[in-house]
Each structure stands twice: as structure tokens, then as C-alpha cells.
Amino acid sequence: MMSTSTRGFSRRRFLEGAAIATSTLGMPFIRTARADAPTFKAGVITSLSGENILGGNLTKRGYDLWADAINAKGGVEVAGERFKVEMFYGDDQSNPATGADAAERLIVQNEVDVLFGPYTSGSTIAVQPICQKYQVPMISGSAESPNVWKAKPEFNFGIIPAVDITAGKSLGVLAKTANPTPKTIAVIGVNEPFSKETGEGFRDGAKEAGLELVAYELVPAEGDLTPVISKISALKPDMVAVGGHEEPLINVVKTSKSLNFRPKSLIMHYGVTDPAFAQALAADADGTCGVVVWLPSVPYKDDLFGTAKDFAEMAQKKSGHEPDYTEAGCAASGLVFGDAVKRLGKKPGLKPEDRVALKDAITETDLHTFYGPIKFEKDGDHFHDNIQPVPVLVQIQGGKTVAVGHEAGAGAALTYPLPAWK
Structure with a gap:
């Protein structure tokens, strides 16, 4: 590609x-x-x-x-x-x-x-x-x-x-960690190569994680997200997963707050590990989850x-x-x-x-x-890829990114469900 x-x-x-x-x-x-x-x-x-x-x-x-x-x-x-x-x-x-x-x-x-x-x-x-x-x-x-x-x-x-594996597996880690167990999810993917693949990973991983997919929305990298967030808000999913780069990720949070929409969990991919994400959103970044494959x-x-x-x-x-x-x-x-x-x-x-x-x-x-x-895999769509590692689920808490979910334990408890916007 x-x-x-x-x-x-x-x-x-x-x-x-x-x-x-x-x-x-x-x-x-x-x-x-x-x-x-x-x-x-x-x-x-x-x-x-x-x-x-x-x-x-x-x-x-x-x-x-x-x-x-x-x-x-x-x-x-x-x-x-x-x-x-x-x-x-x-x-x-x-x-x-x-x-x-x-x-x-x-x-x-x-x-x-x-x-x-x-x-x-x-x-x-x-x-x-x-x-x-x-x-x-x-x-x-x-x-x-x-x-x-x-x-x-x-x-x-x-x-x-591969990113589709990581994104998909992360939903399973989150669903297993959250209490009470989430049941529904909406996925947003930004329409550009890597972000789209991430969104597809979230979409395809929903079923394996035991989640009902209530919406899959592909959005442009730039533009007003209000119509999409409004549509998803009406469906009241427990989780929202987003594949995108920093600007769309930040805009999802800002638009959600402006519409007073707060899912029980918001998960993105690697973006939340960037200090600039938390800096741009200040306290509004707290509670956002992300995925890494190693810490x-x-x-x-x-x-x-x-x-x-x-x-x-x-x-x-x-x-x-x-x-x-x-x-x-x-x-x-x-x-x-x-x-x-x-x-x-x-x-x-x-x-x-x-x-x-x-x-x-x-x-x-x-x-x-x-x-x-x-x-390494010996057949299938991930031929010769190493899909063994379990994703590390991280969450922004108090402006810092901390590990909250992994097969061998985590450094902090997952905040779930997320509190209403202040």
C-alpha cells in the first residue's frame, strides 16, 4: 500500500x-x-x-x-x-x-x-x-x-x-477491565490510510470483544464533526472508539463536550500518549483511553x-x-x-x-x-507478522498517561464509566 x-x-x-x-x-x-x-x-x-x-x-x-x-x-x-x-x-x-x-x-x-x-x-x-x-x-x-x-x-x-490487530485486541482488554461490562460501541475512522485501518480494526474487533456495533462512521480529516457526534450521541453507545491523528482526536473530544455527550468510555489509538493531546484539552483529556504495544x-x-x-x-x-x-x-x-x-x-x-x-x-x-x-504467523492476512503481544491499555488521569489494563496487571485503576462533563 x-x-x-x-x-x-x-x-x-x-x-x-x-x-x-x-x-x-x-x-x-x-x-x-x-x-x-x-x-x-x-x-x-x-x-x-x-x-x-x-x-x-x-x-x-x-x-x-x-x-x-x-x-x-x-x-x-x-x-x-x-x-x-x-x-x-x-x-x-x-x-x-x-x-x-x-x-x-x-x-x-x-x-x-x-x-x-x-x-x-x-x-x-x-x-x-x-x-x-x-x-x-x-x-x-x-x-x-x-x-x-x-x-x-x-x-x-x-x-x-498490525494496527488492525492492536486496535481490535484493545477493545477486548477494555471490555474485560471495565465494570460494569460495556455492551455497545460506536466507531469513528478518519478517511486516510493509517487512520482508516485503525478504525477498521476497532470495527472488526467489536464482535470479538462481545460488543454490539451500533455505528461505524468514516469522516474526513478536516471538517465539522457535529453531525457525526450528534448521530452517535442519539444512539447512546457505552463506548466510542476513534482512529485518527491528533487534530481529529482533539476535535472529537471538543465536539462531544459542546454537545454534552459523554460516553462511558472513549478510546483512541496512539495519540493519547502525546503530551500535546492532554495539553490541548487540559482537564477535558482526562478519562480518554489509548493503546500502546509496549511500555x-x-x-x-x-x-x-x-x-x-x-x-x-x-x-x-x-x-x-x-x-x-x-x-x-x-x-x-x-x-x-x-x-x-x-x-x-x-x-x-x-x-x-x-x-x-x-x-x-x-x-x-x-x-x-x-x-x-x-x-510469526504462518498463514492468513497477517502472514509473517508477530501478533502475539497483548496491547497495553492506557488512560489519561490527572493529565498523565497511566497503564490501566494489561494481561499482567496495570499501574492504575480504569476510570469507568466516565463522569459527566464539568
Whole structure:
């Protein structure tokens, strides 16, 4: 789905304030110094320039965190020996076609053993045919569009569950957490690629969560929401779920208050984790729920990074910012590669047939990490995506975003039903 190529304007532009933009204009290919000993060669394709540079640097930081951590231990373990990882970088310049060219050069010129995927789903989709052509596996720590996986990419594997899965599962977490149990839901989706997919995830997940869908409204990114909110208000749903970017999300709250409509629960996707959301709405933001797939508080751990909290502290020490789930997903991509190479038992450098065997080893991944469980789907619309993680339900309380629902517990009690507007 090429229209997702500018996903930098979508769900994670909320995080741009936390990203460190390291300009690489004029340097589309960067590499670490070559070691004398044999190394595994990993190619990173992401947006190191252009409009998605901030998100691109989130992915780069995550991949580099893994490379630094594994190399500090002597490298990836194979047959009792350790081999360091050498990182190569290709800049897609926030353009899918450029990303495909970058992938081809990394494979042909740098002879990388594995690719780590781009920030945007559009670039990821563009790179998949290159991976297929050269039979080189790619592990994508960022892509979330379900269209990536509907293509059934043989050589690409996703760490973050597709947005339709995350949105759908989140309704189940909310319905299970709320007391009394909600029965009805109305869904609003903004009519642009990523937001529409989020809305569809909420819509399709309603039935599985045991909720009756009383309305599904697709709205433009800009415009008066009064008619839609008025229609939904008359239906009196227990829950309202919204897929959109920051302005539509804020407008839903403002319009609902102006019409004195307050559902028992209001859930959005990633937007509520942006401090700007709460700042724009002040006290009116309180009670709004959101969804993330990873937080430093999740109860997961592994032998390299330790706990999720340990990883967050490591990342913050290096960048000065608490990592988001993008960095976590990208760092977990390296864990998948290391685990697969160890099981493969092949030392560097890998031959073409070894890379195919590496792809097969990645397919059989069943791993527990600081990010959460990782196991790739082998058929269906989410082929080669990792849909194992349970979404973390968050809610704004007192102007702060706190975890209120997860399979392993939460940091605060869910406010439900929401009180009337003041």
C-alpha cells in the first residue's frame, strides 16, 4: 500500500518531539568501521532524511541499541563462538522507491546477511520484492499497516502487530477491565490510510470483544464533526472508539463536550500518549483511553537487555529520551536475528543458500524478549507478522498517561464509566 509511505504524518508524529534528528543528507550509505575478524553484516533501511527523518531515527536508534548491546558481549553466538555484527545504513530519503534502491545496493554491494526494515509501511512494501529477488530476509521493527502482511511476503517478518490487530485486541482488554461490562460501541475512522485501518480494526474487533456495533462512521480529516457526534450521541453507545491523528482526536473530544455527550468510555489509538493531546484539552483529556504495544512497565525480560525497564534505562542513557515502542520493536528485531542465526549454526559469511535457510529459521521463531513474545504467523492476512503481544491499555488521569489494563496487571485503576462533563 504505497499510500502509507508517508506514515511519518500518522500515528507516531506524536513522538517527534522526543526524536533526535541526525541529518545524513549527502550520506545515503554509512557503515561502521570494519572489524578484522569475520562479522555478520546487517543492513538498515530507514528514513535518515526527508519528512520522516524523526521516525527514521527512532528505528535506527532501536537497531543500534541491539547492535551495541550484542557487540559488547562479543557478538552473536554460533556454535560456542561469538561474532560481532557490522551495521550498514541505507537512507530511503522518506521515499519508497528510494528505499527499494537502497535495499538493492545494501544486498549487492555490501553483501548484507539480513535487512532491518524501514520506518514507514510504504517503504517496507517497496523493499519486499527486493528481498524476494535476492532471497535475503528482512526483519521489520516498525511497519504496522496490515497491507504489508496481506501481500504474504516470504522474506519479511514484522515485530509490531498490525494496527488492525492492536486496535481490535484493545477493545477486548477494555471490555474485560471495565465494570460494569460495556455492551455497545460506536466507531469513528478518519478517511486516510493509517487512520482508516485503525478504525477498521476497532470495527472488526467489536464482535470479538462481545460488543454490539451500533455505528461505524468514516469522516474526513478536516471538517465539522457535529453531525457525526450528534448521530452517535442519539444512539447512546457505552463506548466510542476513534482512529485518527491528533487534530481529529482533539476535535472529537471538543465536539462531544459542546454537545454534552459523554460516553462511558472513549478510546483512541496512539495519540493519547502525546503530551500535546492532554495539553490541548487540559482537564477535558482526562478519562480518554489509548493503546500502546509496549511500555517500560511491561513484565517482560530476556538475557541480553534484561527487563523492559532495564532496556528503557539503557535507551534513555544513550539518547536522553525514554524510548517508545518503535525503538523497542526495532531492538527486538536484532534479538530475532541473533536467535535465528544461533539455531541455524552458520558462521559468517553466509552463502546465498544460508540466507534462505536463515529465513526458514526466522519463520520458526518462538522467543520471549523484553518487548514481549515473538512468534510469526504462518498463514492468513497477517502472514509473517508477530501478533502475539497483548496491547497495553492506557488512560489519561490527572493529565498523565497511566497503564490501566494489561494481561499482567496495570499501574492504575480504569476510570469507568466516565463522569459527566464539568
